[in-house]
Amino acid sequence: MKKKQLSIIENLIWNSAGSFTYLICQWLLTWIIVVHSKDLGNAGNLALAISITNIFFNLACFNIRPYLVSDLKQCYRSEQYSAFRLFTCLASLILCLIYTCMFGYTMDQIICVMLYMVFKLGEAWVDLLHGFEQRKMRMDIGGISLFIRGILSVLSFMAGVRFSGSVNTGIIFMTVCTWSFIFLYDMPQARKFEKIAPVFTKETIKKMLIEFLPLTIGGVLSSLGPSLPRQFLEAEQGSKVLGIYSTVATPAVFVQVAATYVFNPVLTEFASLYQRGEKRRFLKLLFKISFFLLAVSGASLVGGAVLGQWGLTFLYGKRIGAHADLFLPVIIFTCLNAMSWFLWSILIIFRELKALLVINVIGVIMCILIMFPLISKYGMQGVNDTLILYTCVLLVLMAVLVGRDIKCKFDR
Template identity: 30%
Template sequence: MSHGANNEIGLKANIAWNTIGSVFYQGCLWLMTVLVVRLSSDYQNSGSLAFAMSIGNIYTALGTYTVRTFQVSDVKNTYSASNYVGLRVVTVLGALLGCGAYGLAVSPSFTTRAAVVTFLLFKADESFVNVLYGCDQKGMRLDYVGKSQIIRGFLVVSLFVVGMEVTRNLALSIILIAIGCILVTLLYDLRKTNGLTDSLKPKISKEKALYLLRKLFPTVLGNFLAGLVTSAARQYFAIAFGEEALGIYASVATPCVIVQVLAQNLYTPMLGPIATLRANGDNRGARRKSIGLLLTVIGVALGLSIPLVLFSGAILGALYGETILPYLDVLPPALLVTTGVASIYVVTDLLIVYDKLRKTLTVNVIAFVVMASLLVPLTSLCYMNGLNLTLLIAYLSGTLYGLWVLLRSS
């Protein structure tokens, strides 16, 4: 039971705080990819960081285990906050071991291996605090989340700059960021979220843990594949064309993440109300709001892409210098990829709310198979834009199938 029910803020305020905080935080993560170029003598560190981030995307799918969407959809409180926190501890540690071993095995250099290991420690904290954000969302206090992410964003940028200036070492700089964010979790997030729940002490029986792990596994595997669509494609590109080529691609394409995050966070606070409509038997209202959300996300993503394309030369030139200008043609299709990514995540979350967890796996299997089939021929033919075209077709294929499932749902 929530202790903070009487202190809820309105839906618009929740949307605003969630969006502002998430966009600021992701913007700071993107700024880190700019700073790594500015604070390095070449694109080697940029490629290593991009590679580490691609492994981090896989880790996020496994470490969070898609619990937050399920947690927010649990309007009848079948499981307690302590249950969700306990399950998150299990998934964070398990994913750390698995992704750590995978990252060490596939990393092409020692610098990249060190970046992967340290970045996974940073992502472990990020994945753990996400379950606290789920408690905040259920308590309609996403202002806690927004403020937490703003603090983290400032720390990411400032500590990264200090680390790179003092040590000139990418891995040590990432360690500084991880320590700073862990302190935010301990000193801010736990204290705030604790006021909304009976207890945050990790507590879950073996039976409940195994049941949730089994129930959510299709969606987790689907999200793992969704992350692997981009991650595996980028990893192949780095191996086939070199880490510096991936660094250049990532430098141009990473600003698109801001568009994706803004589009996605507009809908996150609405998942709870849609789940409530479903619980109350209003399937028509839930379906109408679901389709509206998907169209809104697509419209926002495309709308935000227009000014980025129009001013791409000035923006990227100011960020990276003239060396990036020959690659401006990579940005427009990368922005379309961003729209596809945002769309497939909306569809996946809605399928969770609709309790069609197995269908989320099918959505992402389709995307992964399409990517794997097209990656080699299209990158050989079109180089960086072959990577973009591969990802765009893959994500749109999965999204269209998911939309078809939603339209047929009762």
């Protein structure tokens, strides 16, 4: 007999506990390299791999999870979602290799990027499985998976680095361990709720490609925007400088991702309220989540201002603590980005897939136009300036569209 559905609060707690653990463990990968390596170029290579694969991770996911968890009428079967995810994972792996080879990176950097991409494909596959479970209000399974995979990733990565002194070996160890856990735990658990064996049909793949393509291109562009300034910084000033910037920026990502732990579990509730036309309850929930995001942002800015330099010095040492002036602007960007992720998810529930594509095209064009002069003149601080301005543009456009849709779609 299957366990009954969990409440929103229970799902939130399980998801937050697992996701926080996983996030901390992913940050520890950077910490391990910075602390145990005399050459910051190693941290730069890892940061480059993370930055590039984030683009193609979005392509692998095709950004369909908000669509999936709000697909309460099951427009597509679970077997079709599985087949489509395998198709996009293979495509993203090939495109990542082509993209990496185009930019003249060293062979060591290319290998690092591709190994990390294989690891990220594990995240993409398990994200689909957790989406099925979320639709059934059983995010405890995903929380447990995230917790254990996070611990495994750190231990295996550290073992690989200590065994060989190579970042690439560490990634191989980490990939083998986490993929093994997905096969042994996540897939059997997901089968309790859905049929996950992929069923490939040319017609369905084509239909899903056409329907989700605007969303996916928009998602890739939303990753490309934050990634381009970092890649330009590496090209302009080298991997060591990128290593410094990424090390300073990594702790601030906790703010951004923590925000998603709160609104991700309620996306199914938003979809349900929208389908039932319950505008008042929809708005009430929307204001609650928005207020929480603002509160977290305010607390993070105060904490960053007071503890930023001490915290960076404590975690990484004086050579990173000397760049604490970068930390507060990074927090501002991550807070703004968390808010844009929330509005992004709401617009997917409203099925504004083409509009999201247009918004992200505008954002990336603006990002490209301003990043060259800002980074050339201000270096690492120029990356922050670019990202803040870029995200503000996205936020304004999304907020206007959400307001219009709430007025029109509920009152039609």
